[in-house]
Amino acid sequence: MHELSIAQDLLEKVEENLGPGGVRVLRIDLKIGSAAGIVLESLRFAFEIAAAGTRAEGAELSIVSEPARSRCAACGILFQFDGMIGSCPRCGRLGGELLSGNELVLQSIEVADV
Amino acid sequence: MCDTCGCGTPSVRTIHISQRLLDSNAAQAKHNREHFAERGVFAVNLMGAPGAGKTALLESTLGEWRGSGRVAVIEGDPATERDSLRVRAAGAIAFQVETGLGCHLDARQIHRAFHQMELARGDLLFIENVGNLVCPAMFDLGEQLRVVVTSPVEGIDKPLKYPPMFRAADIVVLNKCDLLAHVSFDVEEWKGCVAAANPHARIVLTSASRRTGIDAWLGEIEASRRAFFGQERK
Numbered sequence: 001m002h003e004l005s006i007a008q009d010l011l012e013k014v015e016e017n018l019g020p021g022g023v024r025v026l027r028i029d030l031k032i033g034s035a036a037g038i039v040l041e042s043l044r045f046a047f048e049i050a051a052a053g054t055r056a057e058g059a060e061l062s063i064v065s066e067p068a069r070s071r072c073a074a075c076g077i078l079f080q081f082d083g084m085i086g087s088c089p090r091c092g093r094l095g096g097e098l099l100s101g102n103e104l105v106l107q108s109i110e111v112a113d114v
Numbered sequence: 115m116c117d118t119c120g121c122g123t124p125s126v127r128t129i130h131i132s133q134r135l136l137d138s139n140a141a142q143a144k145h146n147r148e149h150f151a152e153r154g155v156f157a158v159n160l161m162g163a164p165g166a167g168k169t170a171l172l173e174s175t176l177g178e179w180r181g182s183g184r185v186a187v188i189e190g191d192p193a194t195e196r197d198s199l200r201v202r203a204a205g206a207i208a209f210q211v212e213t214g215l216g217c218h219l220d221a222r223q224i225h226r227a228f229h230q231m232e233l234a235r236g237d238l239l240f241i242e243n244v245g246n247l248v249c250p251a252m253f254d255l256g257e258q259l260r261v262v263v264t265s266p267v268e269g270i271d272k273p274l275k276y277p278p279m280f281r282a283a284d285i286v287v288l289n290k291c292d293l294l295a296h297v298s299f300d301v302e303e304w305k306g307c308v309a310a311a312n313p314h315a316r317i318v319l320t321s322a323s324r325r326t327g328i329d330a331w332l333g334e335i336e337a338s339r340r341a342f343f344g345q346e347r348k
Contacts, residue, residue: 002218002249009135017131037278073313085277085311095310098281104135112126
């Protein structure tokens with residue numbers, strides 16, 4: 001359940017960026033690589049618990065899942081895939097060197113004055 | 115929005131942030147890595163499922179250790195000091211971190227532990243992570259070498275089912291190789307699965323209980339240590 005650690009870190013970052021004052025967080029935009037090993041449902045659940053009683057309580061988690069990219073170990077082509085591990089579309093070989101897909105980025109937040 | 119009559123619209127605005135999550139752990143890990151390098155301590159993060167034989171591997175490592183430095187172990191477990199007692203009995207300096215419901219060690223815990231251990235140049239520090247094939251992969255501790263310990267009873271396909279863990283590894287140890295005669299486990303097929311998750315991982319076969327393969331394992335650690343501190347001097 002590393003999603004709880006991630007939710008807590010997310011909440012700290014949101015709070016840091018809010019500064020003082022009466023605002024409420026409406027939406028949180030995240031970009032998460034598909035190979036990062038994050039279960040989105042678990043993250044949403046953990047965030048709901050972590051955010052209770054804070055200015056981000058009830059905020060919508062808007063998550064863009066970025067496809068991952070690997071280089072095939074057999075034929076060397078670059079290919080995109082969704083999920084934690086992909087197969088080469090040319091030769092069918094599983095896996096390879098992961099080039100991207102581990103992103104875990106807080107992009108922006110939408111806030112309203114209260 | 116006006117509280118009295120509801121006129122107007124609430125002022126909604128977007129704050130652009132673009133920050134990586136877990137970067138505070140990454141910053142702490144970088145700090146730990148600097149500490150280790152300054153002190154001349156080589157740190158190895160030992161990960162793997164519960165029961166893979168991480169502690170047994172440490173016990174046999176201590177039994178065969180002929181290096182000049184001492185061997186120290188930070189033990190991470192949800193509960194008990196059992197593993198600390200085991201590696202201490204085998205000759206290690208041990209420090210137990212009880213993680214409670216925490217499913218992994220993080221860089222802050224390692225920083226605190228490191229400052230209580232007074233390690234010296236040439237010491238080898240193992241960090242035995244919480245038994246778990248998922249969460250520890252995401253938390254850099256500042257180690258210079260990452261190792262995943264697995265065993266034939268886990269089946270050949272774990273690298274495909276838990277790719278982030280195997281991707282994170284510099285070395286994958288297949289421990290309990292004495293069981294290969296008793297279980298259905300094709301080592302070559304398993305190596306293919308490891309390579310699919312991580313084409314760069316080095317593979318070592320051991321049996322901690324029979325003390326086989328320990329020379330090769332120590333050789334890999336020593337080679338990694340030389341490579342690291344060699345680089346540091348340049």
